[in-house]
Amino acid sequence: MRGAVKITISVEDPTEHFQQRLLALLAEHAADVHVDTEWTVERAVRYYLSLPLNARRIVKEATIRDGYVPADELREDGDGSLRGHSAALKRAVERGVRNRWWPEGMEAPITPQGPGFGKVRGYCLRRNLVDVFFAAIAEVGLMSQRDALERAVRAGGGIWDAERTVKALAEAGVTVDDSRARQLLGDLADRGLLARNEANAENAENGKDSKNARDARDAKDAKDAKDAAVYEVTDIKEDRSAL
Structure with missing residues (x-):
């Protein structure tokens, strides 16, 4: 039985040629390679700070409320639109991949809930990430x-x-x-x-x-x-x- 070997690779400003060869090597041994797609406090901080203010509020309120915030609680005038916020939350994950903050395959930490057709009933933060995001928001002094x-x-x-x-x-x-x-x-x-x-x-x-x-x-x-x-x-x- 082979023992597991954990290897962490961190390369600053890699050349395109190096990236291609490294990715090819990883693809060749994909069955034996585990990609770290877990949300850590450090990653949560980067994600949170990259969001526009309104989207930050959604994440913060969901964190405070133990994982779920109703849409009505986010509408200050009782009838405000939440259009566009869901896209900002999704783009932040994609931005992190482009900026090499985390690898591809990271699951969105928070998702909109609703009947579809653009309507949002609320936002759900994955329950196992509530403590992670609480620590992250507290770390940057915004809790x-x-x-x-x-x-x-x-x-x-x-x-x-x-x-x-x-x-x-x-x-x-x-x-x-x-x-x-x-x-x-x-x-x-x-x-x-x-x-x-x-x-x-x-x-x-x-x-x-x-x-x-x-x-x-x-x-x-x-x-x-x-x-x-x-x-x-x-x-x-x-x-x-x-x-």
Whole structure:
């Protein structure tokens, strides 16, 4: 039984003659050659930065939403056209091949979903690439604290307070204190993703909830009570059939 030998070849500015001979050699031994067509963080960074701004937003929103973003969430005026964005996502993959960022055969990381005839219902980022693209967008400094928390909330669901928020963001490589955590929770509540959970705050007296909720018992003014707020994820009604 032959052992596998891994050989990585990197050639800067190869001549056309060299390219042709190398490709011919690889073609001759195609059955024994594995072409690396996996999306890495480095490749995801190149892909993301090569996109126009509107297409970047599609990838970022799909990443935050754990792999799928409905088209309606991308239309700022509720009736904007998404025409052309799908082509930009496809061209970025082709551009990467031309620029030798990755080999031919790379599967598109994100694809439009819809009934056809140019209509788009949403965009689907391959589930196994969500973590890769999250790391890539964070690496170039374009993933905000709120973006990171929204992704954690959508993935984790359930009840959220400052304590859980601080821990979840720490796991994503983002450091915030309790005060900032409460601000971020309030932002997501304003966007409709979270709703204040009064029942859980009241249950704190029986020791059934988190530390932040229990602290609300002794709050002496409205500000302290708001600071100890507990939130619950609202129903997320998205068509995820493509995932």
